[in-house]
Amino acid sequence: AQTVTQSQPEMSVQEAETVTLSCTYDTSESDYYLFWYKQPPSRQMILVIRQEAYKQQNATENRFSVNFQKAAKSFSLKISDSQLGDAAMYFCAYRSGGSEKLVFGKGTKLTVNP
Amino acid sequence: NAGVTQTPKFRVLKTGQSMTLLCAQDMNHEYMYWYRQDPGMGLRLIHYSVGEGTTAKGEVPDGYNVSRLKKQNFLLGLESAAPSQTSVYFCASRTSGGPSSYEQYFGPGTRLTVT
Known part of the structure; x- marks a missing residue:
């Protein structure tokens, strides 16, 4: 069964600085998609960024980018x-x-300090 | 465009009671999903539907039933609620084709407490 592991329960960053959130996954599939979702205190789940496994280029959405290491099964999110x-x-x-099954990690709580 | 809406937002049930959670979407999406989120966990898929009149089991289907009689609505039922079903329930939907078909749009969630 596929599993997703987020090893950092909590992270903090200073405003205007850069932070990287880690994610590793386990699969034997070759065709798959990876996503980062944001859940603010309002509880609404919001898609931040996605990556198709067949694409070698790392996805970027404005200040958000990923480092997709397929061989290492690693999918980290960088917030600039x-x-x-x-x-x-x-x-x-x-x-x-x-x-149709979306498998989630346990999440990382990000705090931004002013 | 309201997106995905869920009714009710909060509910408290006694053990053994039944209830139905309603999810509605106005984006003409074919696929709809029900998830639950427990403290310290990510979302887990309960049931899903790939079109009107169809349903399928997800990762944690026991104790729940679903129906998709209309394309825009997806109902989640608890026939005999148990304290283990205390959770936040999210509905989501997505289209079946096109460049945005990968994205699931989520509702605001329903917080259910079973005492």
């Missing part, structure tokens, strides 16, 4: 120029290409 509004729980998630 951190803002107070980035404070939230961040979940890494995996979905096999042939499945």
Whole structure:
């Protein structure tokens, strides 16, 4: 069964600085997708960024980028120029290409200090 | 465009009572999902539907039933609530094709407490 591991229960960063959240996953599939979701105190789950396994180029969305290391099964999220509004729980998630099941990690709580 | 809405937002049940959670989406999405989120955990898939009239089991389906009689609605039922079903429940939906088909849109969640 696929598993997703987030080894950092909590992280903190100073406003305007850069932080990296770690995620590793275990799968024997070759066709899959990886996602980072943000869950602010409002509880609403918001998609931050996605990566298709077949793409070698790392995905980027404005201040958010990933470091996708397929052989190492690692999918870290880098947040540049951190803002107070980035404070939230961040979940890494995996979905096999042939499945509807989204497998989530346990999350990393990010605190942004002014 | 309201997106994905969930009714109710909060509910307290006694053990053995039944209830239905309603999820509605106005984006004409084919796929709909029910998840639960427990403290210190990510979301886990309960049931899902790939279209009107279809349902399928997810990772943790026991104790729940679902129905998708209309494309825009996905109902989650608890026939006999147990304290282990205390959780926050999220509904999500996504389209089946196009460049945005990978993205699941989530509702705001329903906090359910079973005493």
